[in-house]
Amino acid sequence: DDESKPKDEL
Amino acid sequence: MNIFRLAGDVSHLVAILILLMKIWRSKSCAGISGRSQVLFALVFTTRYLDLFTVYISAYNTVMKVVFLALSYATVYLIYMRFRNSYDSENDTFRVEFLLIPVIGLSFLENYAFTPLEILWTFSIFLESVAIMPQLFMITKTGEAESITTHYLFFLGLYRALYIANWVWRYHTEGFYDQIAIVSGVVQTIFYCDFFYLYVTRGEEIRTPS
Numbered sequence: 001d002d003e004s005k006p007k008d009e010l
Numbered sequence: 011m012n013i014f015r016l017a018g019d020v021s022h023l024v025a026i027l028i029l030l031m032k033i034w035r036s037k038s039c040a041g042i043s044g045r046s047q048v049l050f051a052l053v054f055t056t057r058y059l060d061l062f063t064v065y066i067s068a069y070n071t072v073m074k075v076v077f078l079a080l081s082y083a084t085v086y087l088i089y090m091r092f093r094n095s096y097d098s099e100n101d102t103f104r105v106e107f108l109l110i111p112v113i114g115l116s117f118l119e120n121y122a123f124t125p126l127e128i129l130w131t132f133s134i135f136l137e138s139v140a141i142m143p144q145l146f147m148i149t150k151t152g153e154a155e156s157i158t159t160h161y162l163f164f165l166g167l168y169r170a171l172y173i174a175n176w177v178w179r180y181h182t183e184g185f186y187d188q189i190a191i192v193s194g195v196v197q198t199i200f201y202c203d204f205f206y207l208y209v210t211r212g213e214e215i216r217t218p219s
Contacts, residue, residue, distance in 0.1 A: 009015065010019055
């Protein structure tokens with residue numbers, strides 16, 4: 001599991 | 011934020027508003043798959059749980075609240091307000107065939123094995139197949155009213171613009187979200203078939219039943 005991505009998208 | 015993502019979000023909002031206004035004005039939800047709308051409400055619910063834990067921007071927060079409110083309002087109109095016009099005969103797609111694989115996959119393929127991440131991944135995978143009951147209903151009834159086709163057109167446009175947004179972000183920020191991209195491409199492919207019908211047949215669509 002790579003790091004959790006920034007969730008800036010809707 | 012880039013123009014593709016903004017246009018995509020606006021297109022998504024337009025699609026949701028088109029459907030909501032159609033139901034409200036015609037006081038009927040004939041030809042509309044309530045199951046798809048429930049799945050979309052579930053997508054927003056499981057994806058926007060971070061609404062209360064993470065603040066990204068006013069735009070992000072406002073749009074999440076708007077999408078949640080409009081999707082629940084649509085479900086309410088279909089199953090409560092205008093339930094006597096709900097076409098349950100033709101809205102029969104087995105959503106468990108979507109939910110079970112999506113739940114399984116979101117446990118297998120995710121960025122972190124935490125509740126929030128798994129629910130987010132679930133919402134991404136679910137969104138890619140949430141339109142299936144609606145497309146199934148259209149093939150079953152053999153037709154789609156023109157406004158329903160506009161709804162599907164703007165929904166497909168939102169997905170296509172998101173792909174452009176990902177290309178743009180990869181080029182400009184080196185950013186890419188593998189799960190979102192794979193799922194988004196699959197989702198967009200489902201619309202391609204419909205796009206072809208929409209363009210070649212004009213507004214009224216008669217699927218070869």
